[in-house]
Every structure is written in structure tokens, then in C-alpha cells.
Amino acid sequence: MTVKEAGEKWGLGIRIVTLYCTEGRIDGTVKKGNLWLIPKDAVKPEDRRRKKSPIQEEKEPAVSKDI
Template sequence: MDYLTVKEAGEKWGIGSRMVTLYCARGRIEGALKKGNLWLIPKDAPKPQDTRRNPSKR
């Protein structure tokens, strides 16, 4: 299986590397592995939905 780094996944999904790291730490990216201090994200993993905003509350 091919993996992406946090930086590569962030560029692919158009978000910051910190947000990708938070998704990994919270278990929101299926198949993400932590090797030492490096997160490995499967190339085919979908971008998790951003749950910080709720459009129905506007």
C-alpha cells in the first residue's frame, strides 16, 4: 500500500498539515499509521468532513 505524509495529504486536500495531524490523532482518517513521530496516510483515503461548522445554525 502506498502512503502519503501529512504535508502531502494536506496539499492534496487543500488544508494545512496541522489539520491533517489532528484528523490522524482523532482517528478520523481510516488506515492512518503512526511510525515514531510520522503519520502515514493511505493514498486512497478520503478527506474527512470538517465538522467545525454547522451551516444549519446560520
């Protein structure tokens, strides 16, 4: 499948899928000219952005929702 098809399948944008291909985070990808080919059975890479720490999740919001 193409980068566009993978993005639609995984709910991601074309730029992030292309980045994943460039970084080698999707197994079996092949670049033909300026086109990335991704296996149909490829698994969506894990999102490496920061997640809230357990301490942050336990904290109460600083501002009351009643305002």
C-alpha cells in the same frame, strides 16, 4: 502519503491533518515514530465546524450593502 502530501491534496494545513490522524478520523493511518503515514486512497474527513442553520441563511443582512 505523508501529512504534508495529504494536506496539499485536500487543501488543508499540516496541523489539521495531524489532528485528524490523532483523532482517528482518517481510516488506515499508521504512526511510525513521529511520522503519520496515510493511505493514498484515503478520503478527506468531513469538516465538523458549525455551519449556518437554514434560518440564518434566509435572514437578510442587518447592514445594507449600498452604504
